[in-house]
Amino acid sequence: xxxxIPLDMRTYDQWVVWRYEQTSADKPTKVxxxxxxxxxxxxxxxxxxxxxxxAVAAAGPRPTGEPSPYSGIGFVFTxxxxxxxxxxxxxxxxxxxxxxxRVFRDFDSYSELSPSGKGLHIIVRGRIPKxxxxxxxxxxxxxxxxxxxxxxxxxxxxxxxxEMLTALWQQMGGADETPAEPIETPETExxxxxxxxxxxxxxxxxxxxxxxxxxxxxxxxxxxx
Numbered sequence: 498x499x500x501x502i503p504l505d506m507r508t509y510d511q512w513v514v515w516r517y518e519q520t521s522a523d524k525p526t527k528v529x530x531x532x533x534x535x536x537x538x539x540x541x542x543x544x545x546x547x548x549x550x551x552a553v554a555a556a557g558p559r560p561t562g563e564p565s566p567y568s569g570i571g572f573v574f575t576x577x578x579x580x581x582x583x584x585x586x587x588x589x590x591x592x593x594x595x596x597x598x599r600v601f602r603d604f605d606s607y608s609e610l611s612p613s614g615k616g617l618h619i620i621v622r623g624r625i626p627k628x629x630x631x632x633x634x635x636x637x638x639x640x641x642x643x644x645x646x647x648x649x650x651x652x653x654x655x656x657x658x659x660e661m662l663t664a665l666w667q668q669m670g671g672a673d674e675t676p677a678e679p680i681e682t683p684e685t686e687x688x689x690x691x692x693x694x695x696x697x698x699x700x701x702x703x704x705x706x707x708x709x710x711x712x713x714x715x716x717x718x719x720x721x722x
Contacts, residue, residue, distance in 0.1 A: 499553050499570060501647035503607055505655050506620070509578055512552035513538040513545065513642055514567040527612075529571055529642050540573050540640050569612055571642040576624075580655065581638035581662055583619040584611075588633040597633060600665065601651070604658055608651035612644050620655050623662035629669045636666060 514532055517525035529538040531545040532555045538545035547555075552570040559565065574580060583604065585597040597617075601608065606621045620643075628637040637643075 498647040499549075499556075499645070501609075501649050502549075502645055503620070503655050506572055506580065506645075507549040509572075510548045511543075511546050511573040511575060511578065512549050513547070513571045513573060514552055514555045514565075514569070515571050515642075515644060516566060516568045527568070527571075527644055529573075530567065538573075538642075540575075540642055543575075546573055569644055569646065571644045573642045574637055574639050576639045579622045579624075581621050581623045581625060581636060581658075582641070582643045583621065583665075584635040584637075584643065585617040585619070586633040586635065587613065587615040590633065593633040600634065604656070604661060605653060606651075606656035606658060607653050608649070609646055610648040610650050612646055614648070617650055618643055618645070619651075621658040621662060622655055623657065623659040625662060625666040626672060629666055629671075631669045634665075634669065636662070636669070638662075 512532070513529040515527045515529045518528045520526040520528070529540075529545075530536065531538045532547035532551045534545070536545070549570075556565050556567050556570050572580075574582060583600065585600065588594055588597070601617065601619065604619055604621055606619055608617055608619045610616065611618060624638045625636060628639075628641055629635065
């Protein structure tokens with residue numbers, strides 16, 4: 498199934514393996530590991546990354562038939578590649594879920610289900626100044642790794658979406674907010690307040706077009722992780 502991942506990404510030597518580890522009292526964390534050393538990988542240390550084929554081999558069964566100690570593979574986003582990832586987290590909040598559906602429809606790019614099957618990862622071409630998370634949506638273009646499953650939800654090329662990515666990033670707070678962290682933090686603004694502020698901004702026409710969600714198919718996922 499990993500061969501379903503677009504070749505555009507597979508040519509970069511920015512792959513790691515990962516496994517679930519209980520690092521806190523909350524849900525298990527996806528911890529990245531180096532294919533070559535077996536030590537923990539870091540998004541800031543290229544020497545801990547490897548080629549796609551190496552990661553796939555490490556995540557597969559051993560020659561003896563024993564299962565791999567790893568749960569899957571992941572791609573590290575960096576400033577030297579053209580990709581950005583949009584992570585739609587699993588949510589039961591209907592307002593947040595509708596926003597996720599609009600993002601999915603409008604970005605219309607390669608999308609795959611997360612390891613849990615409850616979330617969605619959308620891969621696009623574009624850059625943002627720093628990662629953001631708000632209301633069950635996360636976006637990154639460097640300094641983060643995404644688990645990659647090849648479990649395709651929307652079979653499409655990785656699309657160029659710089660203008661839309663910038664609009665979404667600004668709608669999520671842009672440079673006015675701190676970078677996203679892996680630990681959930683309380684929201685200080687409601688979805689309706691953010692939407693109103695974004696529509697009144699200088700580039701509000703772009704966000705309004707994104708919000709209307711006039712393109713193509715609707716997702717059937719409940720949320721994403």
